[in-house]
Amino acid sequence: MASGKTVAVVLVVLAIVAVAALAITLKKPSKVQPQQPIQTPKKKVRVAVIFDIGGRGDLSFNDMAWLGAERAKKELNVEVTYVQSRTPADYRPNLESLSKSGKYDLIICVGFLMTNDLKKVAAEYPNQKYAIIDSVVDLPNVRSVVFKENEGSALVGALAGFVTKTNKVGVVLGMEIPVLYHFEAGFYWGVNYAHNITGKDVKITYKYTGSFTDAALGKQVAEGMLAQGADVLYNVAGLTGKGMLDAVYEYDKNKKLEMGPPFAIGVDSDQDWIHPGYIIASMMKRVDNGVFYSIRDVVYGNFTGGVMALGLKEGGVKMSDEKDLEQFIEIAKELGAKLPDTPENIVKKYKEMRASIPDWVWKDLKELEQKIKSGEIKVPTANTPEKIKKIREKYGATGA
Amino acid sequence: MDTSMLFILLQAPLYLGTLRLMVPITLPAIGEIITERSGVVNIGLEGIIMLGALASVYVGYFTGSLLLALLAGILAGVCVGILHGIISVYLGGDQIIVGVGVNVFAYGLGVITLYLSWGTFANSPLIPDSARVPDLHGISPFVVLTFMSGVTAWYLLERTSIGLRLKAVGENPKAADAAGINVFRTRFVATVIGAVFAALGGTFLGLDWLASYTRDISAGRGFIALAMVVFSKWNPILAILSGLLFGFFFALSLTIPSGIIPDQLVWSLPYAATLLVAAGFFTKTRAPAAIGKPYRRE
Numbered sequence: 001m002a003s004g005k006t007v008a009v010v011l012v013v014l015a016i017v018a019v020a021a022l023a024i025t026l027k028k029p030s031k032v033q034p035q036q037p038i039q040t041p042k043k044k045v046r047v048a049v050i051f052d053i054g055g056r057g058d059l060s061f062n063d064m065a066w067l068g069a070e071r072a073k074k075e076l077n078v079e080v081t082y083v084q085s086r087t088p089a090d091y092r093p094n095l096e097s098l099s100k101s102g103k104y105d106l107i108i109c110v111g112f113l114m115t116n117d118l119k120k121v122a123a124e125y126p127n128q129k130y131a132i133i134d135s136v137v138d139l140p141n142v143r144s145v146v147f148k149e150n151e152g153s154a155l156v157g158a159l160a161g162f163v164t165k166t167n168k169v170g171v172v173l174g175m176e177i178p179v180l181y182h183f184e185a186g187f188y189w190g191v192n193y194a195h196n197i198t199g200k201d202v203k204i205t206y207k208y209t210g211s212f213t214d215a216a217l218g219k220q221v222a223e224g225m226l227a228q229g230a231d232v233l234y235n236v237a238g239l240t241g242k243g244m245l246d247a248v249y250e251y252d253k254n255k256k257l258e259m260g261p262p263f264a265i266g267v268d269s270d271q272d273w274i275h276p277g278y279i280i281a282s283m284m285k286r287v288d289n290g291v292f293y294s295i296r297d298v299v300y301g302n303f304t305g306g307v308m309a310l311g312l313k314e315g316g317v318k319m320s321d322e323k324d325l326e327q328f329i330e331i332a333k334e335l336g337a338k339l340p341d342t343p344e345n346i347v348k349k350y351k352e353m354r355a356s357i358p359d360w361v362w363k364d365l366k367e368l369e370q371k372i373k374s375g376e377i378k379v380p381t382a383n384t385p386e387k388i389k390k391i392r393e394k395y396g397a398t399g400a
Numbered sequence: 401m402d403t404s405m406l407f408i409l410l411q412a413p414l415y416l417g418t419l420r421l422m423v424p425i426t427l428p429a430i431g432e433i434i435t436e437r438s439g440v441v442n443i444g445l446e447g448i449i450m451l452g453a454l455a456s457v458y459v460g461y462f463t464g465s466l467l468l469a470l471l472a473g474i475l476a477g478v479c480v481g482i483l484h485g486i487i488s489v490y491l492g493g494d495q496i497i498v499g500v501g502v503n504v505f506a507y508g509l510g511v512i513t514l515y516l517s518w519g520t521f522a523n524s525p526l527i528p529d530s531a532r533v534p535d536l537h538g539i540s541p542f543v544v545l546t547f548m549s550g551v552t553a554w555y556l557l558e559r560t561s562i563g564l565r566l567k568a569v570g571e572n573p574k575a576a577d578a579a580g581i582n583v584f585r586t587r588f589v590a591t592v593i594g595a596v597f598a599a600l601g602g603t604f605l606g607l608d609w610l611a612s613y614t615r616d617i618s619a620g621r622g623f624i625a626l627a628m629v630v631f632s633k634w635n636p637i638l639a640i641l642s643g644l645l646f647g648f649f650f651a652l653s654l655t656i657p658s659g660i661i662p663d664q665l666v667w668s669l670p671y672a673a674t675l676l677v678a679a680g681f682f683t684k685t686r687a688p689a690a691i692g693k694p695y696r697r698e
Contacts, residue, residue: 058520058521059520059522060522176663205657206658206659207654207657207658208663209654210663210667213614213615213616214616214619215523215617216614216619219610220413220420220421220654223413223417224413224654227411227412227413239522239523239614242523242614243610243614246526246610246612332519335519336518336519337518337520338518338524338525340525392659397659
């Protein structure tokens with residue numbers, strides 16, 4: 001019986017840690033903007049990147065972070081090294097030994113799971129500069145890089161509103177934590193934006209699955225939505241959403257459709273290559289830019305602590321395009337990941353899919369992007385259950 | 401709202417979902433009932449589900465053969481069963497520790513295999529269609545297998561001399577030994593059979609439901625199965641019923657869209673319903689007397 005308890009305790013602790021860590025990504029107002037270079041660098045800057053568990057090969061956060069570091073190496077002539085973390089227990093010693101060595105001008109922590117360890121270590125080494133991705137550590141020597149997911153979600157939401165033929169779209173979500181409200185708010189706003197242009201009344205169904213790792217649940221929920229006629233589904237559920245992507249793909253294939261609709265929309269990294277022709281776009285979080293900007297600010301002496309919130313304008317989020325697709329095919333190839341088809345065929349199918357959508361849709365989305373970038377349009381967001389409830393009501397995301 | 405709830409109750413995915421959600425928890429639970437009735441506890445179900453899924457997806461992906469993939473899944477169960485059996489039955493080791501070890505090992509092996517075979521830590525690609533379990537009129541053969549396994553296991557346990565001997569070993573191994581029953585061999589075989597059922601649950605996830613391997617594919621289903629063993633009073637027929645009950649409310653919780661009823665309430669439905677039923681009908685639960693105790697001849 002003791003073992004049952006132990007297991008339960010371990011599970012509860014893990015759940016609490018996950019929720020707490022994710023909750024920490026709850027953002028404060030932006031304080032820092034990435035600085036354009038004004039001076040020339042003086043000495044060779046050294047940067048260390050600490051990967052999250054998973055490390056290189058996750059085809060998502062960690063690989064994108066490394067992409068940013070490699071770009072800095074090429075363009076800014078800095079030295080970059082990385083450290084893997086096999087378990088969360090490695091974060092602290094990794095941070096300590098890198099900080100103690102004093103060799104690095106900047107230490108970058110990839111992922112919110114390192115938040116607590118960084119808080120402690122960064123306080124111990126006030127002269128060491130740090131950056132953390134997707135989380136906020138409120139210390140003067142830590143740059144916190146976060147993303148405006150609502151802006152990117154607005155674009156894919158508008159896209160969903162434009163391309164739906166059944167006038168039903170769905171959102172498959174992971175655990176209910178504030179950071180997912182950003183995705184929700186932006187997406188609903190975007191669907192409504194499309195409604196204002198096309199006049200179509202689009203019904204939005206959303207579903208929290210309570211998990212970021214159970215692909216089986218994502219598949220079950222997505223199949224339910226498809227059966228009820230939804231023809232664009234948005235993945236906001238990490239690995240759970242992989243099941244959603246597969247569900248859309250299999251649904252289309254069983255109906256002998258060469259491409260969607262029904263379409264899926266990917267998240268975080270460019271997921272368009274996973275099922276070419278069926279994933280219309282991805283809401284990308286450009287971790288690479290967050291890393292690159294942080295390094296650049298150190299190189300040019302512009303580094304300060306505080307929150308750097310990256311939206312569309314700053315290149316922190318974006319709707320995926322062909323260039324992203326090609327880049328991700330490259331990353332996948334480099335890592336030995338299995339592609340569903342030859343790179344040429346993937347790009348060809350992708351182009352056919354995009355060409356099947358009327359030109360005015362892409363044009364309008366470009367315009368919308370520009371307007372959000374220029375500040376002419378402000379996309380709403382939410383950080384609390386009360387706020388997101390109001391936004392859901394306003395844009396007709398009723399659930400049923 | 402009333403009409404929308406009615407609408408949900410009339411949806412086919414709800415009932416297909418019930419069956420689908422039932423299989424990967426009920427198969428391991430049936431296996432564990434057999435194991436526990438012989439006096440051995442295997443809390444490594446979670447890990448065995450993963451290993452069954454991993455082995456079957458790996459072989460299915462690279463050979464494209466459903467038969468080989470199924471055999472690989474079963475073989476994974478046999479291997480863990482033998483390991484667990486040797487340590488906990490013949491060497492008299494701590495059964496809980498073996499189970500925990502299997503869980504930790506399986507997760508790690510899954511991640512390493514994903515990376516070495518498919519270059520990512522997240523999930524494998526989909527297996528070829530030829531390696532997928534075909535539907536029988538929209539229902540997976542695994543559903544049929546689950547029902548048949550439950551009934552067969554019940555018959556074996558309650559109506560045959562083999563079952564009588566197995567239960568004797570689990571209740572009073574000393575007396576069973578004196579009566580000429582080979583306690584070690586009985587427990588060993590029961591452990592291997594239990595592990596194979598758990599692996600089959602994983603094989604269903606890998607070759608049928610997901611058609612791929614995902615990191616953490618079992619997602620706690622092994623622990624739910626362990627709880628079901630107790631709810632079902634170590635009775636395979638009741639295991640099927642509680643599997644159906646749990647599966648139905650789980651499917652319902654996934655079918656009700658967010659925003660109608662608070663999600664936290666919806667998610668607790670399967671657990672609350674199972675608890676209520678267990679408290680109301682499945683009274684007087686008693687575990688096999690010699691459960692978890694290694695047998696040593698004096």
